[in-house]
Amino acid sequence: MAFTFQINDDVVWNHDEKLLAKAEDNTPDLIQTTVTPTAIAEITADEKSVNGFKSVVSDKNIARLEDYTLGRDEKIVLDLGDHYVGKFSVDIDSVGSPMDAPLYLRLKFAEIPAEIPAESADYDGWLSRSWIQEEFVHIDVLPMTLEMPRRYSCRYIELSVIDTSPKWKASFSNPTFVAESSVSMEQLPKPAIQDKELEAIYNISVKTLQDCMQTVFEDGPKRDRRLWIGDLRLQALANYHTFDDLALTKRCLYLFGGMTTEEGKIPANVFTEPKLTPDDTFLFDYSLFFATILFDYVEHTQDQEVLLDLYPAAKKEIDLALQQVDEQGRLVLTEDWPVFIDWSNEFDKATAGQAVMIYALKRFIQLAEKMNDVQLGDYQTICDQLESFAKTALYDEAKKQFVIEASGEVNVASQVWMVLAEVMDDETNKAIMETTVAEQFPITGIATPYMYHHVVEALFVAGLSDAAVQLMKDYWGTMIEMGADTFWEAFKPEEPNFSPYGSPIISSYCHAWSCTPAYLIKKYLA
Amino acid sequence: MAFTFQINDDVVWNHDEKLLAKAEDNTPDLIQTTVTPTAIAEITADEKSVNGFKSVVSDKNIARLEDYTLGRDEKIVLDLGDHYVGKFSVDIDSVGSPMDAPLYLRLKFAEIPAEIPAESADYDGWLSRSWIQEEFVHIDVLPMTLEMPRRYSCRYIELSVIDTSPKWKASFSNPTFVAESSVSMEQLPKPAIQDKELEAIYNISVKTLQDCMQTVFEDGPKRDRRLWIGDLRLQALANYHTFDDLALTKRCLYLFGGMTTEEGKIPANVFTEPKLTPDDTFLFDYSLFFATILFDYVEHTQDQEVLLDLYPAAKKEIDLALQQVDEQGRLVLTEDWPVFIDWSNEFDKATAGQAVMIYALKRFIQLAEKMNDVQLGDYQTICDQLESFAKTALYDEAKKQFVIEASGEVNVASQVWMVLAEVMDDETNKAIMETTVAEQFPITGIATPYMYHHVVEALFVAGLSDAAVQLMKDYWGTMIEMGADTFWEAFKPEEPNFSPYGSPIISSYCHAWSCTPAYLIKKYLA
The missing domain is CATH 2.60.120.260 (Galactose-binding domain-like)
Known part of the structure; x- marks a missing residue:
């Protein structure tokens, strides 16, 4: 992460010492x-x-x-x-x-x-x-x-x-x-990957992940060297399919669950030195990802204790987010809690934001089922409203693309997140991504492996494996051709030497959110 | 010091462990x-x-x-x-x-x-x-x-x-x-100095000395932070008249006495970290000063043990130097063992070198007397030859000035050192210094308090106290007017911002060889 900053100096924080003690208990010996x-x-x-x-x-x-x-x-x-x-x-x-x-x-x-x-x-x-x-x-x-x-x-x-x-x-x-x-290459099973390009991409992905796994999942060990929730989500997924270091994931979940604002908002990142401190930066999608990371963890581990401990924080967070959904099922974003989606501010993020809300809520609902939450029905109702609004107000049947309600703008992020949120049926999702490939590829204006990850995963979800593999090779493979030992914080294929900060000495060339091919290859191609 | 460098990488050194152990025994607690x-x-x-x-x-x-x-x-x-x-x-x-x-x-x-x-x-x-x-x-x-x-x-x-x-x-x-x-202002007796300018000069002199007194007498605590014999001689004199820290002086004498070349040459400076190491720099006058520092120390303390321990090194050094005196009593300097006298190389140093030889030999002879050295007579003979040569070949009766034999050049250093060496009688010395004041003042081309010290002391020795005091005020007093808290490594009154290195960030503004007004005031004006 980085490339974004907010100052919110009037926030009142809750520190849940019981949860934070569990976070500290899971600190790894490096x-x-x-x-x-x-x-x-x-x-x-x-x-x-x-x-x-x-x-x-x-x-x-x-x-x-x-x-x-x-x-x-x-x-x-x-x-x-x-x-x-x-x-x-x-x-x-x-x-x-x-x-x-x-x-x-x-x-x-x-x-x-x-x-x-x-x-x-x-x-x-x-x-x-x-x-x-x-x-x-x-x-x-x-x-x-x-x-x-x-x-x-x-x-x-x-x-x-x-x-x-x-x-x-x-x-x-x-x-x-x-x-x-916190992990060793020796604990990593060597997968048999026939395709040499994919094998190289996989190897550099796990090296990237390993170097970011310290006493927290760091975004980048050069910079910012700290736990961002958007990176954590992807690192945790890659970790389950590779090193499978569950203690570190648990630690990071407890860190976020243990430090929320008075009203339950989860910060975009936290600091662990000199003491556990939440950052005063809030991103709507990042806050929601707390629930999806918890969902992924519970799915992978069936760990009831973690679910019981952290469900309340996830629920509070979801409730807070849902306050921004209007009666029509429209997510209304506000300036003090923007969605991230990607560094680029050259496209409208409203539809992608709506999709992330649905994506997270669907996963939260599965947790609510496990918890026998009496409000389960209410969550399902609002989820239906969100989906219904997306289908009716945001989808252009003729274009086979999601649009921005206000402007009709079509962008990649809207399609990708709506497909990941599985708002439409499989056939429609496939058509949406085929249209996206046909009309939006090669992608331009996107510099983050974070966004590229979501595009690839959406292609897999839509059943377009060949296109997904091709995009992985075009994007992460090109970094390798250019000399990558680990994958980078930023890479724009159409402007290969782009640095968001104007100099390579500030950029991070080993960055968590670029490690996901290890997950994508293991999940969708193994 | 500094502003001079030699590389002599083929030197064979004697380390006298007995003497060096005594040096280490006298290391002060700071x-x-x-x-x-x-x-x-x-x-x-x-x-x-x-x-x-x-x-x-x-x-x-x-x-x-x-x-x-x-x-x-x-x-x-x-x-x-x-x-x-x-x-x-x-x-x-x-x-x-x-x-x-x-x-x-x-x-x-x-x-x-x-x-x-x-x-x-x-x-x-x-x-x-x-x-x-x-x-x-x-x-x-x-x-x-x-x-x-x-x-x-x-x-x-x-x-x-x-x-x-x-x-x-x-x-x-x-x-x-x-x-x-190594010393505290609390151990310093406060002298009653009526003249406020001299009092200020005295106070800054002792502050300069104090800050240079560490685990050795350093030349400058900013740079070079080490023991140079030319600085030591002046620091020791100032110390006897102020803090009187005898252990530190003894330590420094033993350091030089304990590390000489195989043939007995004493290096211009030594290092004490990481271990005791002589530098490969040799200056003829600096080497000779070992004998004069020992003389001053024994005069001040009557310490027989130090005399017995260090006389052999002084004698070996004097013998080596005397090999460069020819049959006529002329000192013949060589390039590999030059005299320092001053940083300036714009004047001929031959006559000043001859005078330093006489100055040192006269003091050594007094040590030889104490030691009942059987060769005492030989040293007296050669001293007479050196003096006789100076009087006959280097002194211009008409000009009342010492000259350079080869060129007839008249310079300040020749007069000053010949007066300090007391080659002529008191009346002639007075005339020489009066002529020097009349014809060479204000001095130009000299940037070191080291040389100015010798000019002032020569004026005192020649009985010209008023001129000596005036020069102290003009030189050290001007540094105070310009803001000195301690006295500087280099100062040229005719070019007040002169730095021998081109930048103040490299110059030393607290430098041992500039601390001598404390000695001059206490010795000649108390």
Whole structure:
């Protein structure tokens, strides 16, 4: 996530300590894996690679790293061989005359090669510069082991000597990266995927998911490094089909269930450090997803305790959302609780919002059945009204497309979410998605794997498996062609170097909401 | 020191472990004093102040520091009220929405106001940029106490927020500077100095000395932070007349006595971290000063143990130096063992070098007497030859000035050192210095308080107290007028903003060799 911000400083929060204690009880011990660089890298311009740079293995031998001493303005790039999340250390010594000045060192941690040549001074976007993975360190006495205290998300590490003195140089040895995740690749069953392209997409999806699985499901380990509910929903689905780490999912569900506003609104994201804190950002669809994540979890685990604990929060949230449905069954969105659907604000999200409401309510109703909720009938009634309104007021029979009520606008998101909400019958859904493929593909103006995921899943739901597979290959496969080790926060096929923040050093190239092919492949193609 | 460098990588060193153990036994426990900022400072242009900037007290109240929250590109300058050497800490919290990005903070530690606006990127001198007292820190979780691990030398501390996020700001409180020195102002007797200008010069001299007295006599606590023998000689003299911390002086003498080259050459400076290490820099006059520092110490303390321990090293050093005296009594300097005398290389140093040889040899001879050295007569003979050569070949009777043999060049350093070496009788010395004042003053081309010290002392030795006092006031007094809290590494009255490195952020504004007015005032005016 990111790319959106709200300030709501008058919110009154409920902290349910019983639920939050269960969240904390399920905090994982991170699994640590020691990684050593596989090569010294040369970063070179390459227009086919992401943001115009690729990495090639240098003539310099990583085994002889300590011999490549560095003085003022000299640098070297280490290649970990894959993307990892964790902490870096390196031994440093001085070579030459006695060390007559401090060592001044810059370290850059880069997920993709293009971050290495990018100048942080050139970045002037609104998103905090503090996310740039660049550190400046003075070392007064050598030799020493430099242990960087912060966690980084990277494949490439540039060591840049800003200065030594004319009398000595710095020598680096024993570079070590201790990678961290709540899960291990060793616990992952290897599926047999015949199609090599899909196999590669699957492998990079699970690597992306693994690197985002820390003490919460993070959106991106480089940035924002926190639990967003929209990412959580997709991560949880991918997780059930891969690592199946149920404790982490449970923890995240309890975090959201335990921190809601007084009236029951669930925040879009939460912080866990220095203490459990909900963010003051609210997105209508994200709030609703609490119920769908709970539904998915209970479906997968049949865990009655979790259902009993969290059903009240889901119900309160649904009730609050349903206050925005008018007598005709029309969802009326308000500015203080907008739908996200996608980063793009170039299309109208009203119909997609209506569909998400239906999608979530249908799943909540199944939970209400399990709970023998006396209001079950009421929920079913309003769900019928919502569906009925969608069918009558939002669907254009002739176009075989859902439209925006006010303007008649046709957009991809409306079709996709109405199909996912299964408002129409199977045949109509198929026709809707066939029309969408015919008239809206190739998709333009969408930069998020999040939205692309929903398009692919809608194709599968509509029975258009071939088109779904093709879109996965076109989208995630192209990221691989451009050098992805993990899937990215943002990718626009029609503008391959698009960054929502104007610089690769701020973008996240390992982002939770892009990990879903692992789920899609396992669920629809296995 | 600094402003000179040699690389001699083929030197074979003797480490005398017995002497070095005594050096380590005399390592002081540093005295720590907690200092809190007295004001928030505004740095403003002022052409009369050092490097064009002065500090004025801000309208902002330091007691309300935490209220002045800082977001992207906002900064605040803390004023400690005086120059100190030590470590900084500050409490930091976030104010506003939850902290949704790291805090990225720059800290600048400045001895003089002009260092605050100076851009480190603009510095391109040869001296290592690593000396710039500027740090960049990422903080992932607030609140926290930021404890900077390194030691700084400063009065002003700028806290610059590079970024927070649009949703919150950083709030600073409890800024604390723990000052360190081996001595305390409380152990310093307050002398009664009638002349207010001299009193101010004295006070700033002892403050300069105090801040340079750490686990060795450092040349400058900002830079180079190490023990140079030329600075030590002057610091030891000032120390005897002020704090009188004999252990630290003894420690430094043993450090040099314990680390000489195989042939007995004493290095210009030594390092004490990570282990005791001599530098590979050799200066002829600095090497000779080992004997004069030992002489001064023994004169002051009558410490027989130190004399017995260190006389052999002094003798070996003197013997080595005397190999460069030819049969006529002429010192023949060589490129691999140059005299320092002063940073300036715009004057010929041959005659001053001859004088330093005589100056040192005369003091060594007094040590040899105490030691009943059988070679005493030989040393006296060669000393006579050196003096005789100086009187006959280097002194121009008509000009009443010493000259350079080869060229006839007259310069200040030649007169000063010949007077300090007391080669001529008192009356001639007086005439030499009167001529120097008449013909060479105001001095130009000299940037070091080190050389100015020797000029002042030569004036005192020659009986010209008034001229000596005037020069002290003109030189050190002008630094005070320009805003000095401690005396500087470099100052050229005719070019007041001269920096030998091109930027104030590299210059040292608290430098040992400028602390000598405390000695001169106490020795010659008390």
